[in-house]
């Protein structure tokens with residue numbers, strides 16, 4: 104029996120409706136957050152749910168869910184405390200913060216306290232190096248933390264409090280955060296932070312201004328163009344480039360006549376190379392028989408010389424059909440490991456076939472094994 108209610112399904116439909124009909128699989132990332140908001144992690148049932156509503160198989164969903172660290176693969180505490188121990192934060196004391204919390208809570212990386220309140224994890228750069236060392240709780244920032252400050256935050260959380268992060272709204276649980284990450288509004292007061300960047304972020308800019316350093320041609324007020332505006336600008340640029348092209352000279356303006364060097368025509372216009380509009384077959388024929396005196400024109404109605412030794416062009420559609428027939432679709436969406444027996448047999452058959460052709464051992468194809 105599914106753990107997902109009709110309300111979850113309704114939200115899933117709402118998420119999917121945000122994407123073009125033929126691009127619904129793009130909804131997978133928010134859908135994974137949605138199932139995480141129900142169970143606190145992406146369970147096998149969550150994977151199955153996403154696969155079902157998007158018409159994917161479980162292996163496809165699992166490949167995405169296991170790629171991103173924000174999708175948890177086992178039950179996670181109400182508060183995910185992530186301490187950055189990457190280079191910048193580390194030299195500023197991030198490791199001491201992490202070690203202090205680990206010792207105090209009695210848990211290691213990716214482990215949860217017995218009361219189910221706190222999950223601790225090492226984090227790679229949290230993109231706030233200018234405020235290092237930093238830690239986040241359910242992805243809200245605590246800047247410039249030290250061991251005592253970090254202990255104060257987790258103790259308040261364990262006591263049922265909801266401390267204020269350095270930026271953003273008062274903390275919420277991981278499940279509540281997952282609802283926001285799935286793309287639904289957070290109704291709490293002040294949930295959406297505003298205001299400009301902090302001074303540490305602007306420090307480089309201030310120094311540049313102070314020392315008169317600037318990027319040539321950089322306009323900080325350059326507006327971000329919409330797609331329509333960008334397309335219009337590209338079309339105008341193309342039209343300008345077309346207009347700037349040199350006009351054809353009188354000597355080579357005739358239909359089908361190749362361009363001649365400027366010296367031969369007496370023209371002072373730039374030398375324009377004749378367009379190479381030969382078909383691949385003509386080029387191949389000329390390469391193979393450079394002295395055959397073949398005509399080079401390939402205009403409609405021109406007789407194309409035939410090289411009887413050249414292989415006939417492949418029928419791409421037939422080749423594709425043959426390839427598809429020889430490679431049946433993979434399984435029923437089970438993880439690759441479920442099909443180990445079948446893969447083993449395929450590999451043996453491939454090796455036997457290659458041996459029979461004297462081609463040596465076959466190279467195993469990609470099996471789609473998850474990391």
Ligand code: FES
Pocket residue numbers: 187188189190191192193227228229230231232233235236237
């Ligand atoms: S190194 Fe810690 S936020 Fe970048």
